[in-house]
Amino acid sequence: MSTPVVPAHLRPADGRFGSGPAKVRPEALASLAGPGAQLMGTSHRQAPVRGLVGRVRRGLAELYSLPEGWEVVLANGGSTQFWDVATFCLVERRSAHAAFGEFSAKFARAARRAPHLEDPVLTEVAPGSAAVPTAVEGVDAYAWAHNETSTGACAPVRRVAGADPGALVLVDGTSAAGGMALQVDQTDAYYFAPQKSLGSDGGLWLAFLSPAAVERAERLAASRWVPESLDLSVAVTNSRADQTLNTPAVATLWLLADQLDWMAANGGLEFAVGRSRRSAEILYGWADAHPLVTPMVAPEFRSPVVGTLDLDPSVDAKQVAATLRASGIVDTEPYRKLGRNQLRIAMFPTIDPEDVRALTGCIDWVLEQLTA
Numbered sequence: 001m002s003t004p005v006v007p008a009h010l011r012p013a014d015g016r017f018g019s020g021p022a023k024v025r026p027e028a029l030a031s032l033a034g035p036g037a038q039l040m041g042t043s044h045r046q047a048p049v050r051g052l053v054g055r056v057r058r059g060l061a062e063l064y065s066l067p068e069g070w071e072v073v074l075a076n077g078g079s080t081q082f083w084d085v086a087t088f089c090l091v092e093r094r095s096a097h098a099a100f101g102e103f104s105a106k107f108a109r110a111a112r113r114a115p116h117l118e119d120p121v122l123t124e125v126a127p128g129s130a131a132v133p134t135a136v137e138g139v140d141a142y143a144w145a146h147n148e149t150s151t152g153a154c155a156p157v158r159r160v161a162g163a164d165p166g167a168l169v170l171v172d173g174t175s176a177a178g179g180m181a182l183q184v185d186q187t188d189a190y191y192f193a194p195q196k197s198l199g200s201d202g203g204l205w206l207a208f209l210s211p212a213a214v215e216r217a218e219r220l221a222a223s224r225w226v227p228e229s230l231d232l233s234v235a236v237t238n239s240r241a242d243q244t245l246n247t248p249a250v251a252t253l254w255l256l257a258d259q260l261d262w263m264a265a266n267g268g269l270e271f272a273v274g275r276s277r278r279s280a281e282i283l284y285g286w287a288d289a290h291p292l293v294t295p296m297v298a299p300e301f302r303s304p305v306v307g308t309l310d311l312d313p314s315v316d317a318k319q320v321a322a323t324l325r326a327s328g329i330v331d332t333e334p335y336r337k338l339g340r341n342q343l344r345i346a347m348f349p350t351i352d353p354e355d356v357r358a359l360t361g362c363i364d365w366v367l368e369q370l371t372a
């Protein structure tokens with residue numbers, strides 16, 4: 001049987017629902033090809049690109065109303081690189097992690113493998129749920145994810161009650177940043193990458209750092225060997241000068257600056273968070289009412305930016321995703337290692353809630369075809 005194709009009148013205006021890399025606004029791409037083109041292929045040590053880095057740093061500080069003393073730091077390598085940075089520069093002796101999916105587990109693994117650290121404390125819960133670490137004596141850094149992109153489960157972001165004085169809070173905000181509210185002063189390092197809710201391309205990590213995190217990074221760099229590209233104190237020094245240690249992806253910076261301008265022009269974080277919340281109401285409302293579709297995550301942990309939908313065993317989710325793909329609706333496949341009969345749908349602020357509504361109509365249509 002050949003793959004059916006969803007009729008054109010049902011399809012969303014934009015068919016990108018991937019959870020990262022994710023939809024980039026066409027207007028941002030046009031702006032890159034327009035005024036942005038003048039910066040492409042020019043020195044990152046000169047005013048135009050440094051000005052762009054400054055725009056990104058200011059735009060993020062404004063979006064999240066950074067508290068006094070917190071700063072925006074960035075460098076090359078994505079959030080995966082930041083785990084290695086943190087293993088060298090933010091964990092002093094021992095960390096504690098809550099793991100509730102692939103990404104939160106990866107940072108715990110990095111800490112476990114670091115020969116200069118003690119074995120981390122791990123709180124693990126099943127995929128679809130979420131947790132935060134609890135206080136343990138001797139732990140100097142607590143880590144978890146705000147939104148676990150592999151499962152679509154969110155955890156609260158707040159300081160750990162009863163933690164040792166000076167213990168740092170390190171939160172992975174990679175898919176949440178730009179799409180979820182946050183009290184930045186509940187964290188010491190809130191780190192993320194620009195290719196998810198922030199609607200840009202990959203390759204960078206960015207972080208909101210507290211004064212305590214900067215102090216820890218400077219102290220550890222002075223007392224243990226740290227590779228230069230992983231040295232957070234080097235990233236802080238460069239970021240303060242609107243630079244990076246080595247060559248950044250200028251296009252990624254441009255798209256990110258454009259996205260931050262778009263959010264600011266429309267009302268800031270409240271606008272961005274509201275777009276995702278609206279999409280989530282549409283998606284989960286539809287799924288809860290559908291006899292063949294069940295959200296994997298319980299309502300209290302459900303992510304407003306990444307929805308995971310289990311399908312009834314009578315339909316093959318792979319076939320649903322393949323039919324959508326053949327119709328120009330891409331990246332609805334679940335996280336590869338989760339191994340569930342599932343669709344995963346990004347609802348980042350860039351994605352139009354009306355496109356999410358159209359997508360539910362397309363899935364209805366595909367399910368009808370496959371169960372006919």
Ligand SMILES: *Cc1c(COP(=O)(O)O)cnc(C)c1O
Nearest residue numbers: 020078079080103149174175193
């Ligand atoms: C995507 C993602 C990462 C990895 O980001 P990279 O930029 O690809 O390294 C880490 N954590 C979370 C929560 C993510 O969603």
